[in-house]
Amino acid sequence: RRPRELSAEERAYLEARRKANARIGLLFHVIPYAATCAFLLLVAGYRAFLAVAIFWGIGVACHWFIVQAPELRRRWVEDEVNKKLTSSVSQQRRVLQTEHNRSVEELTASIAHEIRNPITAAKSLVQQMGEDPRAGENIEYAKVALEELDRVEKSVSHLLRFAREEDVRMSEMTLVDVIEAALDTFQDRIQALGVEIHKELDSQGAMRGDPEKMRRVIINLFGNALDALEQSGTPQPRVEIQAGENLAGTEVWVRIRDNGPGMEPGKVEKIFKPFYTSKASGTGLGLAITKKLVDAHGGTIEAASEPGHGAEFVLTFPKAGPDSASPAEAGA
Known part of the structure; x- marks a missing residue:
């Protein structure tokens, strides 16, 4: 004892x-x-x-x-x-x-x-x-x-x-709803550019967070992917969005990947620094703000890219809790 x-x-x-x-x-x-x-x-x-x-x-x-x-x-x-x-x-x-x-x-x-x-x-x-x-x-x-x-x-x-200082208002939310709301803002641009969107949402992504701030995160990352595809004139442009949770059920994740021109290894290390940008009209603060919002949710953001093979961003957040059982499962 x-x-x-x-x-x-x-x-x-x-x-x-x-x-x-x-x-x-x-x-x-x-x-x-x-x-x-x-x-x-x-x-x-x-x-x-x-x-x-x-x-x-x-x-x-x-x-x-x-x-x-x-x-x-x-x-x-x-x-x-x-x-x-x-x-x-x-x-x-x-x-x-x-x-x-x-x-x-x-x-x-x-x-x-x-x-x-x-x-x-x-x-x-x-x-x-x-x-x-x-x-x-x-x-x-x-x-x-x-x-x-x-x-x-x-x-x-x-x-x-x-x-x-970001005023983050935590509440119960799902990543799927946030992703769908963010994509709705780009529907006209997606059609104009002819971008193919491939979604694999294996989980609702229940978590505790600020839905509006999370929507801004997805909008920033998805908007950057569209910018890269538009500026490079990539044939058959494509953006993949995946979401799920880890095997332990303690975290949820989102992966956004495009088939654009990609980035040099040295640039990947700098993209989250304030005022660093490769865009002609960019301010270089979009990804810095994105990382700040992710940090405010206790999450992480990682970037990977190779020249000619597009760019990939992976977000990981603490999960709100186990998914509640459906009525059918509860009665089984």
Whole structure:
């Protein structure tokens, strides 16, 4: 039978009691020792006093050391552990601070690059318009300048969304419903591009999550797949969507795969970083926001791709619980 764990007050009381017993035991040796030595010095003389004082003193010292040895050992161990922990924590803090500073520098540089370039382009176009206000090209210049400023506005909007703390409202939901709702938003585009959609939904995917946030995740990933197929002009474009749960019944998963141009291995490692994009008009925050939403649900997202073999994204989430039995099964 496992013993009951002591409370903090009980542990403090036992520690104080142990120290008190050690001190009382030491006094029981010191007081008789001092009295005997004084008596021998007065009655038996200096030699008898010295002999008893030395040998008895050694005994008292040994007893004190034996009694105090566990306490001394504990203090030495604690001091050594504290030194190593302090050194380790300080080193980890320095590493984390360095990584944080590097991340901030990279993010700052990305933001500056993403906003400065379109502003510079728009400024140049406006300057050209000012040099010859009556030029026929000014209409085209103004159109391009507005597009560049729209790009800045879009980047800032996505950046604010990425920086904002997501308000995730958990409820019982199923991945199948989320996937169907996300695909409904792309029906016109799917038909226009002639993309074949292949679905394998082996499970309802019952889980606890925010349906709207999960719909955004699927929309981002499916939209990226359509963008890749459209930009590459892939013949017989195809997107596969699969959903199911693991054998233990503890997790649900979604796999989205396209047969587009794929990505280089070096690019796959960077796609979840803010402002990294391979699109001409992308902000580079879509997948960063997607990963943030997945993390908020306690899930994981993994990407795999090879040039010429499309891209694949796999999402895994904790399952809400075992599927409830149907009425027919319950009555069986």
